[in-house]
Amino acid sequence: MAERHEPPPAQVGDPVSSPYAAKPWLGLLSPAQRAPVTPPPTVLHAFREAVARAPERTALAYFDGRTPYAEADALSDSVAGHLAERGIGRGDRVAVMLQNTPHFVLAVLAAWKAGAVVVPLNPMYKAGEVGHILRDSGAAALVCDGRAWSAYLREAAGGTAVRTVLTASDLDFQTRDDPRVLDSATAPPAPADAGAPPPAAPHVGDLHAVARGGRPAPDDPQLTAADTALISYTSGTSGAPKGAMNPHGALTYNAVRQVTAHPLPEGAAYFALAPLFHITGMVCELAACFANAGTLVLAHRFDAGVVLDAFLEHRPAYTVGPATAFMALAARPEATRDHFASFQVISSGGAPLPPALVERLRGAFGFYLRNGYGLTECTAPCASVPAHLEAPVDQASGTLSVGLPGADTVVRILDEQGGEVPFGETGEIAVRGPQVVPGYWGLPADTARSFPDGELRTGDVGFMDPDGWLYVVDRKKDMINASGFKVWPREVEDVLYTHPAVREAAVVGVPDPYRGESVKAYVSLRPGARAEPAELSAYCAERIAAYKYPRQVEILPVLPKTTSGKILRRELRDRG
Template sequence: MTASPGYADRPWLGRLTAAQLAPVTPPPSVLDAFRAAVARAPRHPAVAYFDGRLSYAETDALSDAVAGHLAARGVRRGDRVAVMLQNTPHFVLAVLAAWKAGAIVVPLNPMYKSREVRHILRDSGAAALVCDARAWPAYLREAVRDSAVHTALTAHDTDFQTRDDVRVLGPGRDPQAAAATAGPTATLPAIPRQNHPDLPVHHAAAGAAPGPGVADLTTVARQGRPAPPHPGFAAADTALISYTSGTSGTPKGAMNPHGALSYNAVRQVTGHPVPEGAVYFALAPLFHITGIVCELAACFANAGTLALAHRFDAGAVLDAFLEHRPAYTVGPATAFMALAAHPAATPDHFASFRVISSGGAPLPPALVERLRADFGFYLRNGYGLTECTAPCASVPPHLEAPVDPVSGTLSVGVPGADTLVRILDEHGAEVPFGESGEIAVRGPQVVPGYWGLPDDTAKAFPDGELRTGDVGFMDRDGWLYVVDRKKDMINASGFKVWPREVEDVLYTHPAVREAAVVGVPDPYRGESVKAYVSLRPGASVEPGELSAYCAERIAAYKYPRQVEVLPVLPKTTSGKILRRELRERG
C-alpha cells in the first residue's frame, strides 16, 4: 500500500522553474558578492539617489574609508554597529563599512523613539551608531547614555546628490529636471561638514562619563582611509541582528547569518527574470529584512543599481520610477495601495518592471486585480519573516497565485527548492494537506536563534525548525496560504474568526483603501468583530453599509458588528498595519 503524499515529498517542486530547482553555491557573504561586482563592473552605478550616482568603485572606496574610521575608533570583529537611517546612500555605506570592519549590523527603524532605541542599543550591546544628523542632537545623544556606544556617525539626507536641495522631501519634485541633471557616473561635490553646527563632537562635562565621539559620515567617507584586512566571514557568522517589528510585543533580535543573506540574495537573482546590472528600486525600507535582502543584497549579487528615494512618499516614488526605470521592486500591500490611489499614477510608471513583488503584509486578492486592471502589472505575492532572512515562499515567475475558493485567501506562493514547509497542529504533529495549523519552516535561510534569549530560541526553533506563529494551510500542489497570526484570532461566541478573512472581504468594496479587523470585548459574545477602514480618495460610505456588505458575504458570526472609518490606519514603517494599536483603541 502506497503512503499518502506528505510535506516531506515537497509537492511544490513541480511548480518551480529549472533555474529555481538548480543548486546554487552562494558566496560566503553579501560583502563577498559586492566585491565580486566591484571587480567585474567597477564603473557601473551601484547606487542611484535622485540625481546622484555612485559607481561600484566609488561605493567600495567610500565604504573602505568608513570601515577604516570604525576600526580606528576601536570597532572590532563581532562588535555591533547600529544603523538607523532612511533609504539613503549612507545606509549602504554604513552596512558595507561595518561588515568590512568585521562587525555585525543592527538595523534600526528611524521612526523609533528614545525608549525603543535605548532598548535595542542596550540589548545588542552596540559599540557604534550611524544615524540622521538631526536626530542625534534632538534625542539620540541622550538615548545612547548608559549604553556601550562609543562612536557615532551622522548623515545628512541631502548628501550624494549633484544638487543640495529638498528633493528628499518628495512633493514638488520635477522628474524632467531630474533626468536632465542625472548622469551615469555623476561627479559628487565635496560637502564640508567638519564645522557643521548640528554636529558637535560630544564632550562630557567635568566628572561625567565620556560620551561617544561623533563625526560626519560623508566627511569620513571622503578622507580616503584604507579598510581593515578582509574579515573573511564564514557563512555561519552573524551578519545582522534584526529586531522583530514589535507589532505584538517587545522586539527580539534574530541573528541572521551571512550565509543566509547570501543564499536568499542569490535565490532572488536566479528565481527572477531580471538581467544583470538592472535597476532595483528600494520600495521597502532597507532597515527591514525584506529591503536589505531582496533589494540591497540581491542587487549586489546581480551587479545591479540600487535606486533609493529616502522614505516612502507616493508622489516621489512615482517620479523615481520614471527617472530610474527599475526592473524590480518589492514592498508591502499598503505601499501599492498608496501608489494606486495617487492621482498622477499611470501604467507608464510601472512599464519598466520585470517583477513587482509584495511582502511583509497580507495581500488582498482584490488589490492584485485592481492593479492589473488599472496599471497593467501583476503583483506577485510572497511570504517570509525576519527569522527566515526574508523570503521562504514566493510565486514562481511563470505562474500566478491561486485564490482558495473557500476562504478567498490569495496564496503566498510555494517554498523554494531547499526549503521544507510543514503545517502543524498544537501538539507539533503534521496536519493533512488543506487543513489549517501553524506554519513551520526549515531551510538554509532560517536563523539559528535570538540574540541573548536561549529560552525563546528553544521555544521558537525546536531542532532548528522555525515555528512561525502564523496560521496557514497548504494544498496538495504545494501552494501555501497564510490565514493569520495565532494571537490575532477572535473568539466570538466560541467560533474562531480570522481577521484576514474579514479584511479580504472589506477590500473588495470599491470605497475601501485599507482595512484591519480586531476583536473587542462583548458582554454577550465574549468578543465581537470590529473593523477599522480608511477610504480611497473621493470615496464615501457609511459604517453600517460596510457592515451589511460583509454580512452578505460571510457567516453571521464573522461580519463586523462595528465599523470605524479613520483617515489612515496605524502602520509600522515597513507597512504592516498595527492591529495591536487598534485593539488598544477599542
Template sequence: MTAPSGSPYATRPWLGRLSPAQAAPVSPPASVPDAFRAAAARAPGRTALAYFDGRITYAEADALSDSLAGYLAGRGVGRGDRVAVMLQNTPHFVLAVLGAWKAGAVVVPVNPMYKAGEAGHVLRDSGAVALVCEGGPWGEYLWEAAAGSAVHTVLTARPTDLQTRNDPRVFPAHAPAEPAPGAPGQVPAEPAFGAPGQVPAQPASRTPGQVPAEPVSPDPDGDLAPAGSRCAEPSPTRPSTVPASIAGGAPQDPGLHPGPRAQGLRPRPPVPPAAGPDADRAPAPRAPVGPAVDRAPASDAPVGPGAGRAPASLGAGPGVGAVDLVRVARQGHPAPGDPRLAAADIALISYTSGTSGTPKGAMNPHGAITYNATRQVTGHPVPEGAGYFALAPLFHITGLVCELAACFVNAGTLVLTHRFHPGAVLDAFLEHRPAYAIGPATAFTALAAHPDATRDHFASFRVLSSGGAPLPPALVERLRADFGFYLRNGYGLTECTAPCASVPAHLEAPVDPATGTLSVGVPGAQTLVRILDEHGAELPLGEAGEIAVRGPQVVPGYWGLPDATAAAFPDGELRTGDVGFMDADGWLYVVDRKKDMINTSGFKVWPREVEDVLYTHPAVREAAVVGVPDPYRGETVKAYVSLCPGASAGPAELAAYCADRLAAYKYPRQVEILPVLPQTTSGKILRRELRDRG
C-alpha cells in the same frame, strides 16, 4: 528533524511548480561584502547607488566604504562588534553597512522612526559599540537614548548630501525658492557627489597625501557635512582605490534606461580621458558660492549635535560626539585587513517589528542573506546590471535582503529615495526605469491612489512583489486592471531572513475557493514547510495549523535569549506563529496570526478573511479587523477602514456588505472609519493599536 516517513510534506509537492532555474542548486557568496566586491570587480564603473540626481559607482562605493571600515577599525571596532545603523533609504545606509561588514562587525538595523525608549532598548540589548544615524535625531534625543549603552563611536549623516535635487516632497525643510535642480531645462549650479552632468575641476596643487579642507553646508537639522566634492584625497598610508572616473562621472549605465517621460533629466557625460599625475585623484572642492561657509575641522574631532554634551556614562571610550559620515568616507582611511567572513558568521541582528511585544533580535547569518539574495536573482527574469528600486525600507529584512543584497549579487543599481512619498516614488520610476521592486500592499495601494499614476510608471518592471503584510486578491486584480502589472505575493519573516515562499515568475498565485485567500506562493527547492497542530504534530494537506519552516535561510536564534530561541526553533525548525495550510500542489496559504484569532460565541473568526471581503468594496483603501470585548459573545468582530480618496461609504453600508458575503458570526458588528490606519514603517497594519483603541 525532517518530515517524518510518510509525511505529505517530505515529498515537497511544490517542486513541480518551480522553474528549472528555481529548482537548480545555487552557490551563493559566503558573505554580503563578498557579493559586493564581486560586483565591483565585474562592473567598477557601473552605478551602484542612484539617489535622486546623485550617482555613486561600484568602485566609488568600494573606496568610500573602505574608508569607513578603516575609521571604525581605528576606533576599536572589530570582528563580532555590533554597529547600529538607524537611517532611511539613503546611500549613507549602504556605505555604513558595507563599512561595518568590512571591519568584521555585525550590523544592527534600527528603525529610524523609533523614539528614545525603543532605540535605547535596541542599543543596550545588542551591545552596540557604534551608532550611525541622522544628525538631527542624534542631537535631539539619541545621545540620551544611548546613555548606559556601550556606544563609543557615532557617525551622523545628512540625508540631503550625495544629491542636489532636494525634492521638497521628501525634504520639506529644503524646499527651494526656484525649481529644484534637475527640473526639466535647469542645470544644477553645484552638482553633489556623482550628480549627473558634473564636470571635473582642475586638480588643485597640494602636498601629496594632504586632505583638503572641505566646504560644509549648515543644515536645519544642525548637522555639518561636506558639500560639493566627490571623494577625498587618499590617505598617505593607503594607495588610492578611487578610480579615475570619480573625477567626472561615468557613461550612462546600460542597466538603467531613461523612460519616455523623463525629458529634461540630464544624462551623465562620457568619462573624460585620464591624464597627468593627478588623473586618479578626486577634483578639488569647488569654492563656496554666497555667504561665508564654515570649514570642516582637519582632524577627527567630534562635530555636529551632541559633540561635547553626551553624558559621561556613555560608552567606555573618550567622550562621544558625532562625526560626519560623508567626511570620514572621503578621507581615505586605510581599509582594515579582510575579516574573512564565513557563511555562518552573523551579519545582522534584526529586531522584530514589535507588532506583538518587545522586539527580539534575530541573528541573520551572512550565508542566509546571500542564499536568499541569490535565489531572488536566479528565480526572477531581471538582467544583470538592472535597477532595483528600494521600495521596502533597507532597515527591514525584506529591503536589506531582496533589494540591497540581491542587487549586489546581480551587480545592479540600487535606486533610493530616502523615504516613501508616492509622488516622488512615481517620478523615480520614470527617471531610473527599474526592473525590480518589492514592498507592502499598503505602498502599492498608495501608489495606485496617486492622481498622477499611469501604466507608464510601471512599464519598466520585470517583477513587482509584495511582502511584509497580507496581500488582498482584490488589490492584485485592481492593479492589473488599472496599471497592467501582476503583483506577486510572497511570505517570509525576519527569522527566516525574508522570503521562504514566493510565487514563481512563470505562474500566478491561486485563490483558495473556500476562503478567498490568495496563496503566498511555494517554498524553494531547499526549504521544507510543514503545517503543525498545537502539539507539533503534522496536519494533512488542506488543514490549517501553524506554519513551520526549515531551510538555509532560517536563523539560529535570538540574540541573548536562549529560552525564546528554544521555544521558537525546536531542533532548528522555525515555528512561525502564523496559521496557514498547503494544498495538494504545494501552494502555501497564510490565514492569520494565531494570536489574532477572534473567538465569538465559541466560533473562530480569522481577521484576514473579513479583511479580504472588505477590500473588495470599491470605497475601501485599508482594512483591519480585530476582536473587541462583548458581554454576550465574549468577543465581537470590529473593522477599522480607511477610504479611497473621493470615495464615500458609511459603517452600516460596509457592515451590510460583509453580512451579504460572510457567515453571520463573521461579519463585523462594529465598523469605524479612520483617515488612515496605524502602520509600522514596513507597512504592516498595527492591529495591536487598533485592538487597544477598540
C-alpha cells in the same frame, strides 16, 4: 493549469512518511529554480565581485546622485578604516538607524569590512526603543541622522556601550556636484562633536567626511557564511523586540534565490521601496541587487509622489513593498500605466495581500503583483510566486496564496501538539531551511521555544494545498472567538477589500458581554469615495457567515502602520 516539471528524487534524509518533506511544490518550480545554488559566503563577497566585474556601473542612485561600484567600494573602505581606528572589530555590533540613503548602504558595507555585526534600527523608533536595543545588542557604534542625534539619540545612547557615532545628512550624495564633497587628499579627520561632551561621551564624526577621507580598509576579517551578519530586531507588534541573528549565508542564500526566481538582466535597476532596515529590503533589494551587480535606486523614505517620479526617472526592473504602499501609489491621481511599464517583477511582502487589490492594480496599471511570505527569523522570503506562475486563490476562503517554498526549504503545517496536519487543513506554519536563523540574541529560552530542532515555529496560521501552494490565514494571537466560533481577521478584511470604496481594512476582536468577543472593522476609504459604516457591515453580512461579519465599523482617514507597512492591529484593538 500550471505546467508541472518532474521533481528530482527525494533528498537523502527526507522522512518519506511526511508529505511535506516530499516537497510537492518542486513539480511547479522551473528547472532553474530547482537547480542547486552556491551563494557567496557574504553579501560583501557579492559586492566585491560586482566591483570587479563592473567598476564604473552605478551601484547607488539617489535622486540626481550616482555612485559607481568602484567609488562605493572606496567610500565604504574609508568608513571601515575609521571604525577600525575607533576600535570596532570582528564581532562588535554597529547600529545603523537611517532611511533609504547611500549612507545606510555604505555604513552596512563598512561594518562588515571591519568584521562587525550590523544592527538595523527603524528611524521611527523613539528614545526608549532605541536605548533598549542599543543596550540589548551591546552596540559599540551608532550611525544615524545628525538631527536625530542632536534631538534625542544622544540621550538614548547614554549608559550604553556606544563609544563612536557617525552622523549623516539626507542632503549628502544627492548630486554628483555636491559642494560639500571633500577632496580625499585634503579631507580632515572626522570632527569631534561641537557640543564639547565630557570625556566618557562617544566620539562623534560626520559620515560623509569620513567616507571621503581616503582611509584604507582594515585587514580582511575573513567572514564566513556562518558568521552573524545582522541582529534584526522584530517589529515589536507582538511584544518586546527580540534580536534575530541572521547569518551571512542566510542573506546570500535568499539573495541568490531571489535572482534565480526572478531572472533579471545583470545590472538591472532595483528600486528600494521597502525600507533597507527591514529584512525584506535588506535581502530582496540590497543583497539581491549586489548579487546581480545591479543598481540600487534609493529615495530616502516612502512618499507616493516621489516614488512615482523616481519610477519614471530610473526605470527600475524590480521592486518589493507592502500592499499598503501599492494602495498609496494607486491612489495618486497622476499614476499611470507608464509609471510601471519598466518593471519586469513587482513583489509584495511584509503585509497581507488582498486578491481584490491584485486585480485592481492589474486592471488599472497593467502589472501583476506577486505575493510572497517570510519573516525576520527566516531572513525574508521562505515562499514566493515564481516568475512563470500566478498565485491561486483558495475557493473556500478567498485567500490568495503567498507562493511556493523554495527547493531547499521545507514548510510544514502543524497542529497544537506539533504533529503534521493533512494538506488543506489549517495549523501553525513551520519552516526549515538554509535561510532560518539559529536563534535570538541572548535569549536561549525563546530560541528553544521558537526553533525546536532548528525549525522555525512562525506563530502564523495557514494551510498548504496538495500542489504545495502555501496560504497564510492569520496570526495565531489575532484569532477572534465570537460565541465559540473562530473568526480569522484576514477573511473579513479580504471581503472588505472587494468593496469599491475601501482603501485599507483591519479587523480586530473587541469585548462583547454576550458573545465574549465581536468583530470590529476599521477602514479608510479611497480618495473621493463615500461609504457609511452600516453599509460596509451589511456588505460583509451578505458575503460571509453571520458570526463573522463586523457588527461595528469605524472609518478612519488612515490606519496606523509600522514603517514596513504592516497595519498595527494592536493599536486599533487598544482603541476599543
